[in-house]
Amino acid sequence: MAVRPHPSSEIPENAQRFAGSNLGEALTAAAKGLEVGGISEVEFGFNSQHYSLGAEEVEILAWTRPFPSELVDARNFVREVLGHLGDSSSIGGSIEADGEGRPTRVLMVNGPSSNSSAGSQRARAALRRVAREGFGWDIDLRFQQSGGGGHNKEDRLRDEVRFLADKARKTGEPQRLRPMNSYERRLAHNLVKDVRGVTTRSVGDGRNRQVEIVPED
Numbered sequence: 001m002a003v004r005p006h007p008s009s010e011i012p013e014n015a016q017r018f019a020g021s022n023l024g025e026a027l028t029a030a031a032k033g034l035e036v037g038g039i040s041e042v043e044f045g046f047n048s049q050h051y052s053l054g055a056e057e058v059e060i061l062a063w064t065r066p067f068p069s070e071l072v073d074a075r076n077f078v079r080e081v082l083g084h085l086g087d088s089s090s091i092g093g094s095i096e097a098d099g100e101g102r103p104t105r106v107l108m109v110n111g112p113s114s115n116s117s118a119g120s121q122r123a124r125a126a127l128r129r130v131a132r133e134g135f136g137w138d139i140d141l142r143f144q145q146s147g148g149g150g151h152n153k154e155d156r157l158r159d160e161v162r163f164l165a166d167k168a169r170k171t172g173e174p175q176r177l178r179p180m181n182s183y184e185r186r187l188a189h190n191l192v193k194d195v196r197g198v199t200t201r202s203v204g205d206g207r208n209r210q211v212e213i214v215p216e217d
Contacts, residue, residue, distance in 0.1 A: 005060070006045040015061035017047060023058050030062035038110040038144060041065045041092040068093050071105055074135040078107060081127060096140075105136070109143045128163070137170050154187065161188055161213070165195045168213045176203070177211045185211050 018033055020026035027039040036042060044062040067075070071093040079091055092108040128141045140163040142156055157180075164175035177188055185202065188211040192200045203212050 006043060008045055011045040011061050012063055015045070015063045017059060018062050019057050019059040021057055023060070026058045026060045027062070030060065034062065034064050036064055036090065036092065038090075038092060038108065040094060040108050040110075041090075065092070065094070068095055068105070070095075071107060071139075074105070074131055074139055075107060077134065078109065078127065078131060078141065081130075082109070085123075104138055104140050106140045106142060107131070109141070124159075125162070128166075132166070137167055157184060157187060158191055161191045162195070164213050165192060165198045168215045169197045172215050174212050174214045177213070179204070179208050179210050185209065 016030070016033060018026050018030040020029050027042055027044065030042045030044060031039050034042065041064060042062050043065045044060045047059040047061050075091050075093055082089055089109045092110060094106050094108070096104050096106050124141075124143055131141050132139050140160065142159040144156065160177060164177060168175045180188065189200050189202075192198060192211075192213055197216055198213050199216055201212050201214060202209060204210050
């Protein structure tokens with residue numbers, strides 16, 4: 001999900017101030033202070049009275065992102081399943097555009113599930129399948145370990161690839177990943193090699209080059 005600031009006219013009166021040496025640190029502080037699972041659940045704008053290009057720290061005004069009403073039932077289901085597994089991960093939700101601009105309903109599980117029984121590849125796959133069969137095939141269930149870490153970006157890409165590969169097999173239509181750099185595209189191609197019934201091809205040029213997942217005949 002792209003992180004974009006709101007203009008000052010859209011900042012609510014109940015927004016809280018958070019600061020950091022850079023925007024990432026300020027957003028991380030906001031997520032912790034607002035007691036949400038990650039920065040994907042934070043909306044923000046810059047504090048115009050404090051922020052400048054030469055400032056030693058970035059100060060933002062942040063508030064909690066409203067949870068999409070169309071994802072409430074799916075979130076409650078996933079939360080109940082994780083609870084039975086002893087997992088207290090927080091769950092964020094958003095509506096994002098896929099590689100072709102079509103809306104995708106995203107549930108982001110933030111927390112210990114990456115290290116618990118609920119975080120095993122088999123358990124994740126089973127939970128995704130049940131959630132999609134019950135609430136729609138446009139639901140993308142992602143897992144992210146709290147506290148950050150370099151491997152989380154690859155975990156997220158792996159989740160996106162599996163989601164779109166399943167969707168390609170289900171619908172019989174090609175699915176595109178978001179534009180990525182050459183390393184991420186190569187990783188996506190390699191991940192799809194392990195998925196039956198689909199293959200990949202690259203489309204577009206330059207910064208807009210994308211990986212397209214195609215159902216096999």
